[in-house]
Amino acid sequence: MNKTVFTFLLMLSVLAQAKAGENLMQSNQPDETGSGFYAGALASTNGLGLDVQYQINKRVTLKAGYETLNFNYSFNLTEDNIDYATDLNYKTGGISLLLNWFYRPALYLSGGVVINKFQPVLDGEAVSDMKYGDISIPAKDVGNFSFQFESSVKTSPYIGAGFRKFLGKKKRITYNFETGLYYMGPPELEITARGLLKPSADSAHEHKNYLEDQFSVYKFYPVVKFAIGVRLF
């Protein structure tokens, strides 16, 4: 059921995007007479960054960009009566080299590669003694853990679709909205742990492989991107 709803919403989203592009086509015919070089900023689910675009002709635009995202979220995690001070360090981003093919003046398909830096880390350290039967285990003996995910494919193929719009009389300003995915492969997991959770990190138990398999469906990184640029020449 979830899958059906998800697919339906996505189709709706793409249709809406296509419709928007159609409207754009009618209302905002761009400067598609020749080439141009644009530089600008972007914001996406893969981070904030900069990109440059070189419009070779009305059909093809080359893009190179750099984006990065690094935020920390601290929270308290209680697991089996143990309080952990937990930090989620969500780190991603990458360097992209993409080609946009405009099948209509404002609508394009995008493809290329992203050298991705996907590497979120979840760290936790016991902050309070653990009640265990009639005794309490000192927090230092309860220990800590670190789960670090990494993409198994560092140079990831990317595919997306979007629309582009020009602003101003001379159409020197452009912005585009794009959705896409890059393939990062089944995520790789590194576990380090001390104390109570130490066996979770022990290669003999192959727990890393077990969890990697469980998370292996997460092969694609979804991208929703908004970029704005200025024509330099």
Place this chain on the structure above:
Amino acid sequence: MKNTKFNTIKITVVILVAAFFAGCSDYLDNPLKDKETGEDINLLILDFNFFNTRMTYKLLDATSGELITSTSTIRFSGENGDDIVTFSGEKNPEYVSELGQLELTVDPNVTISESSPFKFSVNVEAEGYNNLTKAFQLKNEGKKTFELYLSKTGDEDESEIGGEIDYGEGDTTIVFSKVVSDGLKSAAEEKPYKIQYEISLNDLARFKDTNGDSFFLSSKEAEEAYKNDPKNFISIFLKTYSNYAPEIDVVNIDGIPASVLFQKLETGRIEKITLVGQEVGDLNGGVVKMNSEYTEDPDPDIFGFAVFSDVWDIIGTQSVYNSLDINYTLVKASAENLCGTGSKITFQSDVISSFSIDADVYDMNDNLLTTINFKGDFPEEFTVENTPQKAVKLVFRDNNPAFKPISTLQIDDFCSGSYTVNVDPQENYEQYQIVLKAFCPDNPGIAVAPTYSGEFKIKGSDNPWQGVDMDGGVVDLLGLPGQEYELRLLWENEWEYSTLFTEFAEDGSYLHESGSDVSSELMEDGRVRIKIDHKFSQSVCDDMNW
């Protein structure tokens, strides 16, 4: 025409992109549910590695050396007696076992060192055995095995001794030294000590029979009765046991508890006293005196009757009883202080294996001093504790089928020095690694991979159980190929068994996988790793609130 082309492209793009996104719809599946079964996945594997000191208590029959199987109750007391807990962290006033073995641990908030020893005493009551009390002073943390030898009441010597009148300078007394009927078991054995019972005629005249009637009106009347029939006048019926091995125990010396070399020479009790053919029911203010004497050279530093109150108090060579509840412990001990920590001994081998090796420690005159268990993984260094400052020999017991007999280790000074013991595997034994993960039936999200002591042997064989030291659920050990083995862990009063075969395909895969929770694989170093998913019984899980 233009619109038709555009619509075709649009629809194609929509379908392609939608199909592409649809591939991600698995993202909405809960990754914490098993992909195939939908059950909670095993997210975490936990260990008990926060315990720094693990204690194995073995209750052994003093005569046969076998684990006793009758119901036993073990209590701990002393300064740190309350710091001994189960592996589920529970402090129990007493521990009951029918298996003759207990696995306990120490509250990790209590540190143990030479300057802060862990002091406790143990009291064991077991059906069919005499009570046992013993004190300990641990000087370091680690894996400890305590062998507690209990004397079976059925193994006691029974004897009946008669008394003769002694007209000494003071009070006229009956002195008991004439054996009327010897114990059937060790009566002829020469002992290095002598115990003599003594009752004065004045005290004797106070005794009453089991009906509460006095035997005599006066000491004169008692003396007359003796003269009339000295042979049948009085008898003491005794039960004694004297087959105790030397050990290390804690004795109050000048008011300070100290670990010393110690040996119980005899424990005993008076079963009954008969007077003129009738059983004495009440001493009625009279007393029975016991005198002891060490009869061999050299005299021990400390000798006499001992009473236990968390540590041993040696009360002297005479003990006086004013009731019929007469039992005694005669001991000898050395006054020499033991070193808190002594020699360092490293066990090494060419194989990757866990080990549990027992060593009997003798002095150079072949007197047994104590027994030590070494449990760990090769190579591992141990610092022995409570050691006498003298030359000793460590004679390793040949009770581990996987190892060849180990040569005796001579140590010049048991209080210092570093020594290495090389251990060789028996022929045909292979190296394996067992990886154990134990689950609770009601909580598959958490598994336990314990740091714990276990035992291993060929199923159904007469071999002794081979002790193993499991670290985070992983234990390296030696086994014979093509056998069915049992691995067992003791949780409170219940053995948790896992069965496995040492039969594998060339690629290391397990040949008996069907219907089993065991699998295997070849490791990079060529050994076979045997993985066991064990389901704890619910009682274990209840203990841990899982």
